[in-house]
Amino acid sequence: MDAYDEGSSARPVPGAPECAGGLEDGAPRSAETGVVIRSAETGVVIRSGIVGSGPDERDGIPGDGSGAVPARGTGIGALSLRYRIAVLLALAVVASAAGVHLGMVFLHVAPDNTVSKEYGTAIGEWVYPEFEQNWKLFAPNPLQQNIAVQVRADVRTPDGGADTTGWYDLSASDGAAIEGSLLPSHTRQNQLRRAWDFYTATHDAENRPNGLRGALSERYMLRIALLRLETETVPGIGKGVVVERVQLRSRTTNVPPPEWSDEKVSLTPSYRELPWWPVSDGDGPVGTAGKADAE
Amino acid sequence: MIRSDRSLARALARVTDTALGPYQTAVIRIGFAVTWLLFLLREYPHRQDLYGPDGPWSWDMAQQLIAANHAFTALLWFDGRIWFEIGYVLSVVVSALLVLGWRTRTMSVLFMVCVLSLQNRSVFVGDGGDNVIHLMAIYLVFTRCGQVWSLDARRAARSRVTITGPTSPIEPTSTSSPAVPGSPGRREDRAGVVLWWVLALVLAAVTLVGRLDGGVLGGWLTLFWGLLAVHAVWWALGRRAPYGQPRIMLDVIANVVHNAALLVIMAEACLIYATAGWYKIQGTRWQDGTAVYYPLHLDSFSPWPALSDLLSSSGVLVLLVTYGTVLVQVAFPFTLFNRRVKNVLLAVMMTEHAAIAVVLGLPFFSLAMIAADAVFLPTSFLKRLGGWAARARGALLSRVPRRVPGPRRAEEHTPEEAEQSHVGFTA
Structure with a gap:
């Protein structure tokens, strides 16, 4: 390798012949012919490496893509002092940003502690809304109850009569859709379940909302219920039947303890009933709009 | 003393001269983009229900919540079904392009925009998986995740071959070096320029209409305009002086940012496991x-x-x-x-x-x-994985011509065809 490399630093021969044949004897190596290899059998010279362009050679300037590249190099070693200082500054900024970010996220996911209580506002401002996270996956304890959300409705029948439907179990319908599915949909696994969590988190035991989020969660639950009543086969709801108001309730049942456990828990479900909600025009479009479009 | 100086210098060179973990960053790019792509395709029939303007979490409800928490979502820039449908389809396209590594950096930015837009639009339908993708989509923007296993890498390799090939003449102004990732090839990068202009116009329109939250530091306007500006400078320097000091400096800083983002991604993964584990113990x-x-x-x-x-x-x-x-x-x-x-x-x-x-x-x-x-x-495993994937793709592609005669015929004869290809004979 060394034998060939020496040529790379030599000045190009002005007007050196380009063809392989011209290199046959003496093989003058100009800057653009990084490596010259001669095949013993054929005498053909194969030139590899970067070939400079003609005009450059004649001017005695090595082609730009030639052996000059390794000399110029990349990375911090190729920079002058001024640029190195700039890089070090950038490094300091980036490293601090990454460090602060990790610190903030750590304090966000860690339990309340001396530091996070002191700087709670700053942590919140950094983390919310885009870096919010919660990794208490099935922790500290997994949920040990099945919470089903059920709905019933006061309806006006096509003949003008009034009727109240029986309780329809929305969660059971989700469960049936999930069963045997390799790819459960978020609409079945998360929508109702998380909407109910949102509702309970934004309401007190007397079902009083805590401001905007509480009000939004009520409307969200109502619209989910209406959509389901529209799109699923619900006894008492059908063509020409108008839903005037709905009521939701949750039915909480403990998961029975494992067979091999001697634990005893009550398997009697407990209920939480929400007040009746009137259905206004603004709540209707959920399913109806979709159907109108389809028709 | 001298030894610690040397190791410090070596560490400094390590984080400035190279973008570490090229295979690791590529595999997570593909991993998260594939996950989100499959999710979008799976939920395609339910897209209105989950994220649409008339879904249970309606457009104006989302707007009220976003007004309070200032989360980013392009889906609330305009009302109506068409804007939503465009956004959903665009998310699918962008995810696919990020998997392939076409204009990887740009796609990573658009991927973040799409992920955040959909998830923040309906924050109450997500779960832990969405949360992971949300965070990683942001972090990916700062990585050079297309160094390998991407169309970008293939294009860069090809342009290197073209330049260093024995017969091709080169123009001194637009040469490229294998050592400078992202350098322009011999040919003008038209698609990249067009993409830049399209995105610049969209951003200008959105800025003018006042749909983006501003803020100098940490604001979305700053981030997006900053990214566009950096791309323009990078491109211009690549044309004028690819080996000039400013360009090398930008390259070094890009490495630094990449390495920091990689560290954050790894630390985030550790935080996930640590949190999940330590809380469980209690x-x-x-x-x-x-x-x-x-x-x-x-x-x-x-x-x-x-x-x-x-x-x-x-x-x-x-x-x-x-x-x-x-x-x-x-x-x-x-x-x-x-x-x-x-x-x-x-x-x-x-x-x-x-x-x-x-x-x-x-x-x-x-x-x-x-x-x-x-x-x-480990890199060795990822390289082997890459080799298997390449071989599988090669085997798949070699079978394609046999199936070309038409989808209907292929459907009719599927079992037979499968058997044939398995045995390795053609009819």
């Missing part, structure tokens, strides 16, 4: 060894009740899985100091996530977690 069910039994009997997480019953039929098995889960999650961050133990734990965790995908019915969460785990895979 739970009585994780202590008495029954915890795993319960999720298996929740209606939302038991798509295969018979399988769940079978898995939870043995108290000892449940205890082992329960303790094992906590042990692995708590231990994982510490095993990073020992390569061999780390790899064993990685295999265990990936297997557990694969099992969770089926048993608890959480395929997208599991896929996202496996993608996050993959950042810790």
Whole structure:
């Protein structure tokens, strides 16, 4: 390798012949012919490496893509002092940003502690809304109850009569859709379940909302219920039947303890009933709009 | 003293001269983008219900919440079904392009925009998997995740071949070097320029209409305009002086940013496991060894009740899985100091996530977690994986001509064809 490399630093021969044949004897190596290899059998010279362009050679300037590249190099070693200082500054900024970010996220996911209580506002401002996270996956304890959300409705029948439907179990319908599915949909696994969590988190035991989020969660639950009543086969709801108001309730049942456990828990479900909600025009479009479009 | 100086210098050179973990960053890019792509395709029939303007979480409800928490979502820039449909389809396209690594950096920015837009639009339909993708989509923007296994890498390699090929003449102003990633090739990069202008115009329009939250530092306007500006400068320097000091400096800074983002991604994965593990230790069910039994009997997480019953039929098995889960999650961050133990734990965790995908019915969460785990895979394994993928693709492509005669015929003769290709004969 060394034998060939020496040529790379030599000045190009002005007007050196380009063809392989011209290199046959003496093989003058100009800057653009990084490596010259001669095949013993054929005498053909194969030139590899970067070939400079003609005009450059004649001017005695090595082609730009030639052996000059390794000399110029990349990375911090190729920079002058001024640029190195700039890089070090950038490094300091980036490293601090990454460090602060990790610190903030750590304090966000860690339990309340001396530091996070002191700087709670700053942590919140950094983390919310885009870096919010919660990794208490099935922790500290997994949920040990099945919470089903059920709905019933006061309806006006096509003949003008009034009727109240029986309780329809929305969660059971989700469960049936999930069963045997390799790819459960978020609409079945998360929508109702998380909407109910949102509702309970934004309401007190007397079902009083805590401001905007509480009000939004009520409307969200109502619209989910209406959509389901529209799109699923619900006894008492059908063509020409108008839903005037709905009521939701949750039915909480403990998961029975494992067979091999001697634990005893009550398997009697407990209920939480929400007040009746009137259905206004603004709540209707959920399913109806979709159907109108389809028709 | 001199020794510590030297090691400091070496560390400095390491984080400035190269963008570390090219295969690791590529595999997580592909992993998260594939996960999100599959999720979008799976939910395509339910897209209106989940994110549409007339879904249960309606457009104006989302707007009220966003006005309070200032989360980013392009879906609320305009009302109406058409804007939403465009956004959803665009998300699918962008995810696919990020998988392929076409204009990787730009796609990573658009991927973040799409992920945040959909998730923040309806924040109450997400789960842990969405949360992982949300964070990683942001972090990916700052990485050079297209160095390998991408169309960008292929194009760069080709332009190098063109330039260094023995017969091609080159113009001194537009040469490229293998050492400068992202340098322009011999040919003018038209697609990149067009893409830049399109995005600049869109951003200008959005800025003018006043849909983006401003803010100098940390504001979205700053971030997007900043990214556009950096791209323009990078491109201009690449044309004028590809080996000039400013361009090399930008390259070095890009490496620094990449390496910091990679560190953040790894630390984030550790935080996930540490949090999940340490909080579990405090739970009585994780202590008495029954915890795993319960999720298996929740209606939302038991798509295969018979399988769940079978898995939870043995108290000892449940205890082992329960303790094992906590042990692995708590231990994982510490095993990073020992390569061999780390790899064993990685295999265990990936297997557990694969099992969770089926048993608890959480395929997208599991896929996202496996993608996050993959950042810790050793380079040698990833290279082998890449080799297998390339061979599989080669085998697949070589079969394509046989199937060309038409989809209808192919459908009619599927079993036969499959058998033929298996044996290796053509009819």
